[in-house]
Amino acid sequence: MYKFVFTCIFMCTILHAQNYTKQDSLRGSITPERAWWDVIDYTLDIHVFPKNKSIKGSNTITYKVLNTNKTLQIELQSPLVIDSILQNQQKLTYSKVGYSYFIHLIKTQKVNNTESLTIYYHGKPKEAENAPWNGGVVWSKDNNGNDFIATANQSIGSSIWWPCKDHPADEANSMQITVTCPNPLMDVSNGRNIKTTQNNNNTTSYTWKVTNPINNYGVSLNIAKYAHFSENYKGLKGNLDCNYYVLPENLTLAKTHFKDVPKMLKAFEYWFGPYPFYKDGYKLVETPYLGMEHQSCVAYGNKYLKGYLGYPMGTSEWGKKFDFIIIHESGHEWFANNITCKDVADLWIHEAFTSYAESIFLDYHYGTNAANEYVQGLKSSVKNDKPIIGTYHVHQEGSSDMYVKGSLMLHTLRQIINNDQQWRKILTGLNKEFYHQTVSGKQVIDYINKNTKIDLTSFFKQYLTTTQIPTLVTTQKKDCIYYTWENVVDDFKIPLKIYLNGKEKWIVPKEKQWKKIIGKYQQLKIDENFYVALKQL
Incomplete structure (x- = not known):
């Protein structure tokens, strides 16, 4: 019942440079004496x-x-x-x-x-x-x-x-x-x-x-x-x-x-x-x-203070609108206590969704712009020191980036879906589908893939298993902007909202392939709700 195999294409590659002990294996794996x-x-x-x-x-x-x-x-x-x-x-x-x-x-x-x-x-x-x-x-x-x-x-x-x-x-x-x-x-x-x-x-x-x-x-x-x-x-x-x-x-x-x-x-x-x-x-x-x-x-x-001990989380002042501990720790009742990871290597299921819940609280009470500004204010806190997914079967967590970078990842996903009714259906659906269950990261990703009808495997692989920020590279030739992805995993393919001369436009960049649009790249901006970088040649 509790033997499980992680088959997701990226899960087997997460091995940090660290020596693990017999105790680590006994603690972190489903041994025959546990199974x-x-x-x-x-x-x-x-x-x-x-x-x-x-x-x-x-x-x-x-x-x-x-x-x-x-x-x-x-x-x-x-x-x-x-x-x-x-x-x-x-x-x-x-x-x-x-x-x-x-x-x-x-x-x-x-x-x-x-x-x-x-x-x-x-x-x-x-x-x-x-x-x-x-x-x-x-x-x-x-x-x-x-x-x-x-x-x-x-x-x-x-x-x-x-x-x-x-x-x-x-x-x-x-x-x-x-x-x-x-x-x-x-x-x-x-x-x-x-x-x-x-x-x-x-x-x-x-x-x-x-x-x-x-x-x-x-x-x-x-x-x-x-x-x-x-x-x-x-x-x-x-x-x-x-x-x-x-x-x-x-x-x-x-x-x-x-x-x-x-x-x-x-x-x-x-x-x-x-x-x-x-x-x-x-x-x-x-x-x-x-x-x-x-x-x-x-x-x-939290000493009866708004924010995190009186300070906003990140750079946005929206973080002072609520007591961080009440909102964050209570959010774990849904993601951690209702839906629980089977292995702490997948602790991002707990922390990414619950950190993202802080913005959802703001969205409900103060509007989407408040939520957007709050998440955008977390970008400078990302360390990108090591992968968010830890090492399986040895009780090893990944990077603490599972909090803020995890929130940015899910906020980016909300933009990709571009339909808040569907996004809400996915969040409520996760808590219904996996009600009072322990799950793997693969199960969560598979559920999202199925319910968005988008293959987001490479998207999650990018943010959970690498320390690289997807980078949109642009160059100007005459009256055309040419663009491609850099610092991305194979098959990374997401729609991206940009602004060209102040007008909203959606593009789908592809690694190792230059696409073009008409315009001046000095007038191109990426929507700030996407956790991606821009590099102009």
């Missing part, structure tokens, strides 16, 4: 001890047997240690390579059966050095000296704080999370709070239930002395309850500042389709770091 079982449910139960920055707990993994096997692979990163593993009250043995554990099963695993095992563990999880980029657990204090704790583990992996099948291709269909912490702190995790238990030892246990498929890195704990308020949003699938958890001193400010949430929902439901997790609700939770797209539990730390 034979499918996660159905996780039941995570942990106690958090802020004084010594440690945790202890258990995770019960319920899974479906796809093929016969007696060895099951999970991950748990040091310095956390496994205390014991039980299945049917029998203690299991295991071997270990790095932080990958190979559990030796006693019971015969029959195909199509549902089985479960429980892993008990404890220790001091890795502390985040610079969350969310260099992740782990954040142990912090609020301004009143109360503990302020959160997880941020997108790249490093959820196995940094709980044992699991730490690969994006296999999502649990549901999950229950119980977190016990000292009073007066409370935990906020994914899904809905179904139980709160006051214990005799001055602690409280908070149990949260997720009823939708959830990716591992979207699972979170957030512990603080929170204040809470809520509102009801009337969306495409009925009433969506929106809950907000903030530090008490920010409660009044949050009630005004978080008005970006219903605006976000209105824009994204229009462009992307219904919010994907009505059953689990929507939460925005204040955290001691900038932010993260935890499913139905979005982490917020």
Whole structure:
């Protein structure tokens, strides 16, 4: 079920100059010890001890047997240690390579059966050095000296704080999370709070239930002395309850500042389709770091400022019209949490579409010109340092250009399609076609090709696998402009909007072939909504 082969013509060529370890392969590939079982449910139960920055707990993994096997692979990163593993009250043995554990099963695993095992563990999880980029657990204090704790583990992996099948291709269909912490702190995790238990030892246990498929890195704990308020949003699938958890001193400010949430929902439901997790609700939770797209539990730390910590993303002042973290991280509910990449090499599915969503928000509330100016303002931020697609099967992401260059790529695609009704249909269609699924980049590209009736394979190859900006080369001969492509992959062929003497004109350049139009090249301009360069000879 989770074995997949990447056959797209450009996927096999992405090999960065880097040595990969055995651990990289174990982490990033569908090994035989992973392929034979499918996660159905996780039941995570942990106690958090802020004084010594440690945790202890258990995770019960319920899974479906796809093929016969007696060895099951999970991950748990040091310095956390496994205390014991039980299945049917029998203690299991295991071997270990790095932080990958190979559990030796006693019971015969029959195909199509549902089985479960429980892993008990404890220790001091890795502390985040610079969350969310260099992740782990954040142990912090609020301004009143109360503990302020959160997880941020997108790249490093959820196995940094709980044992699991730490690969994006296999999502649990549901999950229950119980977190016990000292009073007066409370935990906020994914899904809905179904139980709160006051214990005799001055602690409280908070149990949260997720009823939708959830990716591992979207699972979170957030512990603080929170204040809470809520509102009801009337969306495409009925009433969506929106809950907000903030530090008490920010409660009044949050009630005004978080008005970006219903605006976000209105824009994204229009462009992307219904919010994907009505059953689990929507939460925005204040955290001691900038932010993260935890499913139905979005982490917020943008200091109640518009833009990105008060500054616009890129050079356009339109970036100050919204709180970047609220809009960007919530956009991931559609692209990352609803549609999830099978391999982090394809993380552009998450980041390109969600970065582009920032302009879609502006488009809905302020018009297309605002969206255009915002995306155009991102051009100077592109590094073109390495390909956006990473290396497959070794848990290796590509360039951070997947954000801004990815946005520019999709904005260019919108111009190529040149029909906003069709463009919207593609965006909503992606979220319907791949609803609650893990996908490859090839599947996304194939879907777009099919629904545009244009072969855009070379277009995506250009922007995702090279660092070259397609360049329109022009030269003047008498009263004709001759033009061709430079710095493009084979078969790169897209329509391009230009302005000649101020008049709009569409051309279709071709590499190694000069075409001509009548005019003076000094009067030729490329539409700025295309991420291409111009070179005049």
